[in-house]
Amino acid sequence: MNNKPQLHVPHPPARPGEKPDFSYVALSPAGAVPRPSPGANARDIESLAVELVRVLDDGHRALGEWNPALAPDTLREGLRIMVLTRVYDERMLKAQRQGRISFYMKSTGEEAVAVAAGMALDPKDMLFPSYRVQGLYLLRGVGMVDLMCQLLSNTRDMCKGRQLPVMYHSAAKRLFSISGNLATQVPQAVGWAMGSSIKGETSLAATWTGEGSSAEADVHYAMVFASSYRAPAIINIVNNQWAISTFQGMAGGQGPSFAARALGFGLPGIRVDGNDFPAVYAVTRWAAERARQGLGATVIELVTYRAAAHSTSDDPSRYRPKDEEASWPLGDPIDRLKKHLVALGEWSDEKHQALVTECEEHVTRSWEEACSYGTLNEGPRLDPLTMFDDVYHDMPEHLRRQREQLAKEKA
Amino acid sequence: MNNKPQLHVPHPPARPGEKPDFSYVALSPAGAVPRPSPGANARDIESLAVELVRVLDDGHRALGEWNPALAPDTLREGLRIMVLTRVYDERMLKAQRQGRISFYMKSTGEEAVAVAAGMALDPKDMLFPSYRVQGLYLLRGVGMVDLMCQLLSNTRDMCKGRQLPVMYHSAAKRLFSISGNLATQVPQAVGWAMGSSIKGETSLAATWTGEGSSAEADVHYAMVFASSYRAPAIINIVNNQWAISTFQGMAGGQGPSFAARALGFGLPGIRVDGNDFPAVYAVTRWAAERARQGLGATVIELVTYRAAAHSTSDDPSRYRPKDEEASWPLGDPIDRLKKHLVALGEWSDEKHQALVTECEEHVTRSWEEACSYGTLNEGPRLDPLTMFDDVYHDMPEHLRRQREQLAKEKA
Amino acid sequence: MARMNMIQAINSAMHTLMDRDPSVVVMGEDVGYFGGVFRCTEGLQKRFGESRVFDTPIAEGGIVAAAIGMAVNGLRPIAEIQFADYVYPAYDQIVSELARIRYRSGGEFTAPVVVRMPCGGGIRGGQTHSQSPEALFAHVCGVKVVMPSNPYDAKGLLISSVEEGDPVIFLEPKRLYNGPFDGDPHKPAVTWNTHPQGEVPDGDYRVPLGKAQIVREGSAVTVVAYGTLVHVALAAVAQMGIDAEVIDLRSIMPLDTETIVRSVKKTGRCVVAHEATRFAGLGAELSATIQEECFWSLEAPIQRVTGWDTPYPLAFEWEYFPGQKRLITALNKVLDPDPEVNS
Amino acid sequence: MARMNMIQAINSAMHTLMDRDPSVVVMGEDVGYFGGVFRCTEGLQKRFGESRVFDTPIAEGGIVAAAIGMAVNGLRPIAEIQFADYVYPAYDQIVSELARIRYRSGGEFTAPVVVRMPCGGGIRGGQTHSQSPEALFAHVCGVKVVMPSNPYDAKGLLISSVEEGDPVIFLEPKRLYNGPFDGDPHKPAVTWNTHPQGEVPDGDYRVPLGKAQIVREGSAVTVVAYGTLVHVALAAVAQMGIDAEVIDLRSIMPLDTETIVRSVKKTGRCVVAHEATRFAGLGAELSATIQEECFWSLEAPIQRVTGWDTPYPLAFEWEYFPGQKRLITALNKVLDPDPEVNS
Numbered sequence A, B: 001m002n003n004k005p006q007l008h009v010p011h012p013p014a015r016p017g018e019k020p021d022f023s024y025v026a027l028s029p030a031g032a033v034p035r036p037s038p039g040a041n042a043r044d045i046e047s048l049a050v051e052l053v054r055v056l057d058d059g060h061r062a063l064g065e066w067n068p069a070l071a072p073d074t075l076r077e078g079l080r081i082m083v084l085t086r087v088y089d090e091r092m093l094k095a096q097r098q099g100r101i102s103f104y105m106k107s108t109g110e111e112a113v114a115v116a117a118g119m120a121l122d123p124k125d126m127l128f129p130s131y132r133v134q135g136l137y138l139l140r141g142v143g144m145v146d147l148m149c150q151l152l153s154n155t156r157d158m159c160k161g162r163q164l165p166v167m168y169h170s171a172a173k174r175l176f177s178i179s180g181n182l183a184t185q186v187p188q189a190v191g192w193a194m195g196s197s198i199k200g201e202t203s204l205a206a207t208w209t210g211e212g213s214s215a216e217a218d219v220h221y222a223m224v225f226a227s228s229y230r231a232p233a234i235i236n237i238v239n240n241q242w243a244i245s246t247f248q249g250m251a252g253g254q255g256p257s258f259a260a261r262a263l264g265f266g267l268p269g270i271r272v273d274g275n276d277f278p279a280v281y282a283v284t285r286w287a288a289e290r291a292r293q294g295l296g297a298t299v300i301e302l303v304t305y306r307a308a309a310h311s312t313s314d315d316p317s318r319y320r321p322k323d324e325e326a327s328w329p330l331g332d333p334i335d336r337l338k339k340h341l342v343a344l345g346e347w348s349d350e351k352h353q354a355l356v357t358e359c360e361e362h363v364t365r366s367w368e369e370a371c372s373y374g375t376l377n378e379g380p381r382l383d384p385l386t387m388f389d390d391v392y393h394d395m396p397e398h399l400r401r402q403r404e405q406l407a408k409e410k411a
Numbered sequence C, D: 001m002a003r004m005n006m007i008q009a010i011n012s013a014m015h016t017l018m019d020r021d022p023s024v025v026v027m028g029e030d031v032g033y034f035g036g037v038f039r040c041t042e043g044l045q046k047r048f049g050e051s052r053v054f055d056t057p058i059a060e061g062g063i064v065a066a067a068i069g070m071a072v073n074g075l076r077p078i079a080e081i082q083f084a085d086y087v088y089p090a091y092d093q094i095v096s097e098l099a100r101i102r103y104r105s106g107g108e109f110t111a112p113v114v115v116r117m118p119c120g121g122g123i124r125g126g127q128t129h130s131q132s133p134e135a136l137f138a139h140v141c142g143v144k145v146v147m148p149s150n151p152y153d154a155k156g157l158l159i160s161s162v163e164e165g166d167p168v169i170f171l172e173p174k175r176l177y178n179g180p181f182d183g184d185p186h187k188p189a190v191t192w193n194t195h196p197q198g199e200v201p202d203g204d205y206r207v208p209l210g211k212a213q214i215v216r217e218g219s220a221v222t223v224v225a226y227g228t229l230v231h232v233a234l235a236a237v238a239q240m241g242i243d244a245e246v247i248d249l250r251s252i253m254p255l256d257t258e259t260i261v262r263s264v265k266k267t268g269r270c271v272v273a274h275e276a277t278r279f280a281g282l283g284a285e286l287s288a289t290i291q292e293e294c295f296w297s298l299e300a301p302i303q304r305v306t307g308w309d310t311p312y313p314l315a316f317e318w319e320y321f322p323g324q325k326r327l328i329t330a331l332n333k334v335l336d337p338d339p340e341v342n343s
């Protein structure tokens, strides 16, 4: 009890120069959390929102009821996409440093929240991604060259030069257009899911947003609508501990977890080790089964760590200890899945190295091809007059005139 | 499990012509819910969000740990204000029917959510009301004539003719200006409370909003900010079962209660019988104590019933059974407090009748005085040119010119 | 043909659309069982079922966001916002999302959502039930903005809007719901019963977006208006007995600049009129465009007749509302300008 | 006097304000420990403590709502929105609340909140880090809107804004943060080091709201601009070697109509310029007002130079940006109009 009141302002456990401290991250042992039936009553499974579903233990074995017992091929495919994502991220960061692209955002250290979740879903399920789940695109087979062309805003840019790098989309692969405005996709996903029910279809919608973004109104709308209409949706809140310089406790406040936000809406909330591939897979599959049974949405908090800078415009050493990542208790998703496969006798260091090399070659080849279609500063360029397309389905007179004016200006 | 998915749309238990059914309202016996210390850890008292704090039993006795054991004088004062509110509401409805005022909103059947809560607070605490807690104004001693002049938009209208009837305010009595936009006051109250902490003061902010309005973003913002900054605030969600024609389950969805929305933010949520004067008083006082201890905000769901039409523009017989009120399990707040006082030997039917008469006379006298300052259609009128005041602290040139133009138009 | 007021015409448009196209759904606060606070959706839920006509939580941002998601999923949602004054919680989803989805996805995704809302004053609504926010949407590229002035146009424009393929902000001047209104609150209210535009086909037809209508031909001066002000303008010019041309924009974005410019070049004089506040309102766009296009034909400065730059005050509704008197003053100014005053 | 860029000047203004007035508090995303993504709040938390300078959750609507509550409680909050493009979640709290609290309470309550936000393009921000939403606030009565074009004005205007007593939307053209910018992205970037307006007093001073500044006197034509376009205009008229008068509005609402009108009456010709989209943008208001007030002095139609009516596309930033070429074309048009083209 304070004598003189003062404003309480949440603090991260450590700022630069201080000792990293993740004791605030509540852990459960691997295999310890029971797996209820996907048809369970939400009120009977509230503890899932504060425990931490984990499958992989420190000895790299998969344990417990949540173990999805995935076939080695599936695990290897997951590993491959995660490695590909990481290699892609590394190379694109380099491209940005070299001035070939203007901006980039890595997902390093949190590849599983995209890849494992995405693999647990049906290709017909619609995904509403944030900007930090690029693994979904690689998983669903959007061409790497296409992704790179978006980054380059070149002649083959799917966004026709209009969007900041990483704001991908793919209608064919059911990946919705990424918005620069945080969290707006979350209630849209619920609306899509409502549409699925209205049409009598079983496809669900899954969406990803950051823990910092969960403070936005849109996440509230999403929960309200998901709760009222029992929309077949999966709302993923990626708690990577940081929102630019702001630590998770600023959005989390005194709450027990982000998953627990779901409970007041009667939605299951599940807190899962976001760096544990089988755990993320299992939890997502559980939520998908539940949704397809007509029981509505689940909120999943994926606990992970943003190992990279927020973006290429950011320097995290200004606001968090440099060595913080080393203390992160949930390790690295690629490393853990790799060791699990090795422990299963289904993988080796050599094979892993070969995979990395293969991915690097793929990325390099793709990059060369992508650059051949132009970069921001060199090579062929999209026609600037296309900037007037797609504002509307037709081009109103005033835009036609502005287009003409620009044509003259450029002449 | 449905075979073909379809959209789930929440339904009220009964529409016109159907039998009222309030079995969905979870009840706890009076006195049954234990009262934790106001310093309790929010996570240890989560059950308060789904139980129902009740003090008055069917025999009109005050029971249990939540019994605030109020002095008879206090109870009588509460009764007086509630009766005054009801009489005021009745008379103003009549005034609207007579065409003297253009619009009105009654609080009939839910007077305690304003009066009991307001009495439990300190006069220095700042209140951010919705449009249906007029009891607060009468409680805090805003002159009834002043309130009526607002309804009449006359020469003494505190709002200078600008606001719809019932959109009162009083800076002197610390009652914030009511907004037509639902729920906007809720995060403002939290901001006010943050300001109180910043200034090192102990005053808290209390706010009221409807259960329907809880779907708005502002309620989410309020909880996020209250949670993060431990703001000394009380967020009252008045669940009067209806939001115009829409029943509470549309905003409530699958959630266990509106109070339970607080738990994911680590805020205590308390569900209380909103028609039980001592219970509302006790719960509010508990939350106020907690806030003054520096432990932050509490969310209180006040379970009550909107016995009146939504407003004078509304006809509830179009969307709910006419006799629904008769089945409402929590009775009427005035009736219950009156019977409690009678049971205590502190009140009688005669005294009650005298009180009603006194209130009626007060209202009638006030109304006559108020009308003498003008009505919407007759008597003295505010100068229309005042419409240009208070847009800014000074009057910019363009408004000065528009004012001149209107002066000429009226000339 | 049938006699309809504007509510019935809007209702009829939704019946027509939903009958024909199973992807059309209607959502909003109190629109389901109750049929809407202005009764525009009456009977729809009974006819088309709860999956296609449903109440929503009170969360305008959620309504538009959900509608976007549904539209991306192939539906054609018509979302009602109970009052235009309450659209702002949805502003982010409209401005940042609805308006940009086609553009930012290079045309791969679209969100053809129609957002209907009653607007305007004159019904004792005070400052939060009287607003006309059209300029706040017109400035946002990617959405179209429509405001009908009569039942016939309302139905035809609503059908076009839903079919348009682009998001449309559909503003319904609520003072016109039950009858035309010439700006004089003291006259007895008239209904659409005897008004030619109160004749509305029961079935399907379209009024195209982006096309204004000349509702009165004339050569002395052009009045450009939309919504309620169309009727005020007609009454004002009738009262003055002048040979004015009155244009009902119907679509605010895109503007039918051609029709406007042709008229002003003919008349050489112009008054633009709307109910919304003046500063940076749509009247500014109209005036700016007209002076750009018709400068050499103008015989007098274009005048704007608008609401004042204050909130819409309950008690001074009729002092706020741009009625015939304000319009006549402006018309006199353009017909007989005094270069000494505005030199 | 010191040399400051615009970031430092804004930072200095907040230091000055907070030093003097304990009721001034600063809040926003990443503004505390980190000092803001553009570093405008650097050092403030260290100096004034966490109770007066604090990070917020990512919830723009919550930020403004909380700031309103604080202001009602007697504080003077300066709220930062990280990018103007992200202000829309707060639009309802600004339009329905902030702008109306004084009015609707008959002056009993006020909410003097300043909402700061970086705006404008030219930094490869794409469609969601480049917007100029001033018209969306200028149309809303009850808030004032300010946009400085240089460090000196930025500090003086921010101090005035906080002291103003009215809510102020304070827009900071981020392309000008580090130096003036004449619209030519191919030239090496210049800093404020040598610019006269880069001299900023360390201490207290005010630049009044509602007063424009004539930044270049001339008699051939008036250019009305604000923010980045002031520098583009100066460069364009220098390149043309014409005797233009260039007005920097500084305040967008209220407008300094007097200064504008005096100038246009003198020159008889006018171009208005801004970076925001054209349709129903502030340029429309300027053009409409000028033709109303100066009609009889005008020798040519007023031209608007603006961004196009599309989102701000990343790859075509410089085709979108209204640079010198677009301005010169417009200036040529007003200096040598062709009545045949726009008759």
Ligand SMILES: Cc1ncc(C[n+]2csc(CCOP(=O)(O)OP(=O)(O)O)c2C)c(N)n1
Pocket (backbone or CB within 6 Å): A132, A180, A181, A182, A209, A210, A211, A212, A213, A214, A238, A240, A242, A243, A244, A306, A310, D029, D058, D082, D086, D089
């Ligand atoms: C509406 C909105 N407000 C602010 C921003 C600026 N911004 C971009 S990313 C970011 C942090 C997001 O953090 P989080 O949600 O935790 O996601 P993460 O970056 O950690 O993946 C902010 C504040 C934005 N893009 N949109």
Ligand SMILES: Cc1ncc(C[n+]2csc(CCOP(=O)(O)OP(=O)(O)O)c2C)c(N)n1
Pocket (backbone or CB within 6 Å): B132, B180, B181, B182, B209, B210, B211, B212, B213, B214, B238, B240, B242, B243, B244, B306, B310, C029, C058, C082, C086, C089
């Ligand atoms: C932002 C906003 N949306 C819609 C409305 C229209 N409206 C006024 S009251 C109301 C119902 C509110 O219900 P509830 O919150 O339960 O409060 P109650 O009327 O039951 O006290 C609605 C939808 C509004 N005033 N503001």
Ligand SMILES: [Mg+2]
Pocket (backbone or CB within 6 Å): A210, A211, A212, A238, A239, A240, A241, A242, A243, A244, A306
């Ligand atoms: Mg994060």
Ligand SMILES: [Mg+2]
Pocket (backbone or CB within 6 Å): B210, B211, B212, B238, B239, B240, B241, B242, B243, B244, B306
């Ligand atoms: Mg209610």
